[in-house]
Amino acid sequence: MKKNSSGTTVLGQQKLRLNDVKSQETLNKKFQFPIRDGSGKEVTKITYLIQNAELRDQIVVKGRPADAIEGRIFLILNLKLTNDYTKTISLNTRDFVRMTINGSNEKMAFDIHNDPVEVLAGSVKVTRLAMAINTTDKDITLLVGEVNGPKQTIKVHFTK
Numbered sequence: 001m002k003k004n005s006s007g008t009t010v011l012g013q014q015k016l017r018l019n020d021v022k023s024q025e026t027l028n029k030k031f032q033f034p035i036r037d038g039s040g041k042e043v044t045k046i047t048y049l050i051q052n053a054e055l056r057d058q059i060v061v062k063g064r065p066a067d068a069i070e071g072r073i074f075l076i077l078n079l080k081l082t083n084d085y086t087k088t089i090s091l092n093t094r095d096f097v098r099m100t101i102n103g104s105n106e107k108m109a110f111d112i113h114n115d116p117v118e119v120l121a122g123s124v125k126v127t128r129l130a131m132a133i134n135t136t137d138k139d140i141t142l143l144v145g146e147v148n149g150p151k152q153t154i155k156v157h158f159t160k
Contacts, residue, residue: 016065022055022073023158031144031152033096035089046089046119047082048096050144053156054078059130061112068132075099075140076130077110083119090116094129098143098151101133107143 029050034042054076057068068074077097083089092115098107112130119125133140140158145151 016060018060018065019056019058022057024052024054025156025158026052027154027156028052029144029152029154031096033146035085035091044083044085044089046091047084048093048144049080049082050097050142050154051078051080053140053142053158055158059112071135072132073135074112074130075133076128077142079127079129081117081119081125081127083121083123083125086121088118088120090118093117093127095147096144097129099131100141100143101137101139103139 027050031048031050032045033048035044035046037043056074056076059066059074059076079093081091081093092113094110094113094115098109100107108131110129110131112132114127117125117127140156142154142156143151144154
């Protein structure tokens, strides 16, 4: 399965056309997270770039289009992972981001993902995280960091 920049997904000879993005905010927020071996010793870091956030009423899940139900929309984070290490790294991208909405203190985890994501040695991997939210949800804040570590906050302000 291949994706191009227009949102078209190619499945063999068949192409799926996704609906246009409803709203998008460029974030370009870069983080570095330690990668540890089995004993907990840091062996390298991975660069975790949150390129942008999108709102879409349709996504591709397991090669098939999925439509949001009425009153809901998909919030998508587009990620770019960079592995400068000499070995392949496998990680759960959703472990590094939580989200709060509408001023709540409840930390929500993204539940639509490709985890575990493998980033080959000396390469870059582009992937996504998503979750369905209410179309009326406001005050979106991303909390980014290791599960047991401090978090940096990113406010997401969609223009539409």
